[in-house]
Amino acid sequence: MTLTHPPILETRSLRWPDEAACEAFARALAARPAIRQATIALQGTLGAGKTTFVRHLLRALGVSGRIKSPTYAVMEPYTLPGGGTAAHFDFYRFDDPREWLDAGFRDVFAAPGLKLCEWPDKAGDLLPVPDLRLTISVQDDDRRALRLEAFTPLGVELLR
Known part of the structure:
Protein backbone atom coordinates (compact mmCIF):
# COMPACT_ATOMS: atom_id res chain seq x y z
CA MET A 1 0.00 0.00 0.00
CA THR A 2 1.37 3.42 -0.98
CA LEU A 3 0.63 6.46 1.13
CA THR A 4 -0.37 9.52 -0.87
CA HIS A 5 0.33 11.87 2.02
CA PRO A 6 2.69 11.90 4.99
CA PRO A 7 1.39 10.61 8.31
CA ILE A 8 -0.19 13.22 10.54
CA LEU A 9 1.53 13.21 13.93
CA GLU A 10 -0.90 15.48 15.76
CA THR A 11 -3.98 17.58 15.06
CA ARG A 12 -5.78 20.46 16.70
CA SER A 13 -8.98 22.33 15.93
CA LEU A 14 -9.60 25.98 16.75
CA ARG A 15 -12.16 28.65 16.05
CA TRP A 16 -11.44 32.26 15.32
CA PRO A 17 -14.54 34.31 16.16
CA ASP A 18 -12.89 37.41 14.69
CA GLU A 19 -9.65 38.78 13.31
CA ALA A 20 -8.41 39.56 16.82
CA ALA A 21 -8.43 35.81 17.52
CA CYS A 22 -6.40 35.21 14.36
CA GLU A 23 -3.91 37.84 15.50
CA ALA A 24 -3.68 36.32 19.00
CA PHE A 25 -3.02 32.88 17.51
CA ALA A 26 -0.32 34.31 15.24
CA ARG A 27 1.36 36.05 18.20
CA ALA A 28 1.34 32.80 20.21
CA LEU A 29 2.86 30.90 17.29
CA ALA A 30 5.49 33.62 16.76
CA ALA A 31 6.59 33.23 20.39
CA ARG A 32 7.78 29.68 19.67
CA PRO A 33 11.47 29.65 18.63
CA ALA A 34 10.85 26.75 16.20
CA ILE A 35 8.65 28.96 14.01
CA ARG A 36 11.72 30.56 12.40
CA GLN A 37 12.62 27.23 10.73
CA ALA A 38 9.10 25.97 9.97
CA THR A 39 7.39 25.27 6.69
CA ILE A 40 3.68 26.00 7.00
CA ALA A 41 1.11 25.08 4.35
CA LEU A 42 -1.99 27.28 4.36
CA GLN A 43 -5.17 25.97 2.81
CA GLY A 44 -8.59 27.50 2.44
CA THR A 45 -10.85 29.11 -0.12
CA LEU A 46 -10.32 32.60 -1.49
CA GLY A 47 -11.00 35.06 1.30
CA ALA A 48 -10.64 32.49 4.10
CA GLY A 49 -7.91 34.49 5.83
CA LYS A 50 -4.64 32.86 4.77
CA THR A 51 -2.88 36.12 3.88
CA THR A 52 -4.38 37.87 6.91
CA PHE A 53 -2.90 35.18 9.15
CA VAL A 54 0.51 35.52 7.44
CA ARG A 55 0.46 39.29 7.94
CA HIS A 56 -0.30 38.89 11.64
CA LEU A 57 2.41 36.24 12.02
CA LEU A 58 5.07 38.31 10.25
CA ARG A 59 4.12 41.39 12.30
CA ALA A 60 4.38 39.31 15.49
CA LEU A 61 7.86 38.22 14.34
CA GLY A 62 8.84 41.89 14.07
CA VAL A 63 8.52 42.56 10.34
CA SER A 64 7.78 46.23 9.74
CA GLY A 65 6.71 48.00 6.59
CA ARG A 66 4.32 46.72 3.99
CA ILE A 67 3.54 43.00 3.96
CA LYS A 68 2.27 42.31 0.46
CA SER A 69 0.28 39.40 -0.86
CA PRO A 70 2.53 37.37 -3.16
CA THR A 71 -0.33 36.50 -5.54
CA TYR A 72 1.42 38.04 -8.55
CA ALA A 73 5.06 37.88 -7.44
CA VAL A 74 4.56 34.26 -6.18
CA MET A 75 7.11 34.88 -3.39
CA GLU A 76 7.73 37.79 -1.04
CA PRO A 77 10.93 37.52 1.07
CA TYR A 78 11.37 39.12 4.50
CA THR A 79 14.30 39.61 6.85
CA LEU A 80 13.35 38.89 10.45
CA PRO A 81 14.64 41.17 13.21
CA GLY A 82 17.20 39.34 15.32
CA GLY A 83 18.26 37.21 12.36
CA GLY A 84 16.65 34.81 9.98
CA THR A 85 14.39 35.06 7.00
CA ALA A 86 10.82 34.34 6.04
CA TYR A 92 -2.56 30.11 -6.74
CA ARG A 93 -1.57 31.09 -10.27
CA PHE A 94 0.42 27.92 -10.98
CA ASP A 95 -1.06 25.85 -13.79
CA ASP A 96 1.56 23.11 -13.50
CA PRO A 97 3.56 22.04 -10.43
CA ARG A 98 6.75 22.19 -12.53
CA GLU A 99 6.47 25.97 -12.33
CA TRP A 100 7.77 25.56 -8.78
CA LEU A 101 10.96 24.01 -10.17
CA ASP A 102 11.23 26.57 -12.98
CA ALA A 103 11.04 29.39 -10.44
CA GLY A 104 14.05 27.98 -8.55
CA PHE A 105 12.17 27.46 -5.31
CA ARG A 106 14.01 24.21 -4.51
CA ASP A 107 16.96 26.36 -3.34
CA VAL A 108 14.73 28.62 -1.25
CA PHE A 109 13.19 25.63 0.51
CA ALA A 110 16.61 24.05 1.08
CA ALA A 111 17.82 27.17 2.92
CA PRO A 112 17.03 27.85 6.58
CA GLY A 113 14.10 30.10 7.43
CA LEU A 114 10.34 30.27 7.74
CA LYS A 115 8.32 29.30 4.67
CA LEU A 116 4.61 30.18 4.48
CA CYS A 117 2.84 28.58 1.51
CA GLU A 118 -0.62 29.50 0.29
CA TRP A 119 -2.26 27.13 -2.20
CA PRO A 120 0.39 24.40 -1.68
CA ASP A 121 -1.59 21.86 -3.72
CA LYS A 122 -0.82 23.90 -6.86
CA ALA A 123 2.86 23.00 -6.42
CA GLY A 124 1.96 19.31 -6.15
CA ASP A 125 4.36 16.78 -4.70
CA LEU A 126 7.34 19.02 -5.43
CA LEU A 127 6.92 20.92 -2.15
CA PRO A 128 8.64 19.38 0.84
CA VAL A 129 6.41 17.96 3.56
CA PRO A 130 5.25 20.90 5.68
CA ASP A 131 5.88 20.92 9.38
CA LEU A 132 2.39 22.25 9.90
CA ARG A 133 -0.70 22.55 7.72
CA LEU A 134 -3.38 25.10 8.61
CA THR A 135 -6.72 24.66 6.89
CA ILE A 136 -9.00 27.66 7.34
CA SER A 137 -12.74 27.29 6.68
CA VAL A 138 -15.20 30.18 6.59
CA GLN A 139 -18.30 29.43 8.67
CA ASP A 140 -21.82 30.68 7.94
CA ASP A 141 -21.44 33.47 10.52
CA ASP A 142 -18.07 34.57 9.03
CA ARG A 143 -16.15 32.99 11.88
CA ARG A 144 -13.23 30.77 10.95
CA ALA A 145 -12.74 27.11 11.78
CA LEU A 146 -9.11 26.08 11.80
CA ARG A 147 -7.65 22.60 11.51
CA LEU A 148 -3.96 22.29 12.34
CA GLU A 149 -2.03 19.18 11.33
CA ALA A 150 1.58 18.48 12.32
CA PHE A 151 3.59 16.29 9.95
CA THR A 152 7.00 16.57 11.63
CA PRO A 153 8.37 16.77 15.18
CA LEU A 154 8.90 20.51 14.60
CA GLY A 155 5.21 20.80 13.69
CA VAL A 156 4.25 18.96 16.89
CA GLU A 157 6.45 21.38 18.84
CA LEU A 158 4.58 24.30 17.27
CA LEU A 159 1.22 22.85 18.31
CA ARG A 160 2.18 22.47 21.96
Missing part, protein backbone atom coordinates in the same frame (compact mmCIF):
# COMPACT_ATOMS: atom_id res chain seq x y z
CA ALA A 87 9.38 33.67 2.60
CA HIS A 88 5.67 34.00 1.84
CA PHE A 89 4.53 32.04 -1.22
CA ASP A 90 1.24 32.03 -3.11
CA PHE A 91 1.03 29.27 -5.71
